[in-house]
Amino acid sequence: MTRHFIVFVLSLIFIYGLIEAWPLLSGPSLFIASPRQDAPYPNGIVSVRGQAARAAQLSLNGAPLLHDPEGNFSSTLTFPRGGSILTFVAADRFGRTVTATRSIFVP
Numbered sequence: 582m583t584r585h586f587i588v589f590v591l592s593l594i595f596i597y598g599l600i601e602a603w604p605l606l607s608g609p610s611l612f613i614a615s616p617r618q619d620a621p622y623p624n625g626i627v628s629v630r631g632q633a634a635r636a637a638q639l640s641l642n643g644a645p646l647l648h649d650p651e652g653n654f655s656s657t658l659t660f661p662r663g664g665s666i667l668t669f670v671a672a673d674r675f676g677r678t679v680t681a682t683r684s685i686f687v688p
Contacts, residue, residue: 636671
């Protein structure tokens with residue numbers, strides 16, 4: 582009886598440890614709310630919004646992009662006529678990265 586109880590408690594501790602460690606094990610995630618893929622922007626002004634979870638660093642086309650402690654970010658950018666590719670990169674403190682790209686068009 583005591584042996585089963587000890588195994589049960591150790592199993593609970595192990596499962597709790599996995600649940601708490603999951604964000605560290607899974608790495609960063611990146612959600613881009615705006616701009617949409619292949620969206621036209623007639624005036625060339627693009628609102629960039631999204632969320633980067635578990636990210637220590639965030640960049641847009643190689644330039645740092647500021648985000649709040651919850652990972653939300655937003656910025657307004659101006660683009661010249663033609664097509665542009667936006668590359669978002671989120672990196673966690675262990676060096677793992679996730680990348681998202683968006684293509685936009687300014688007529």
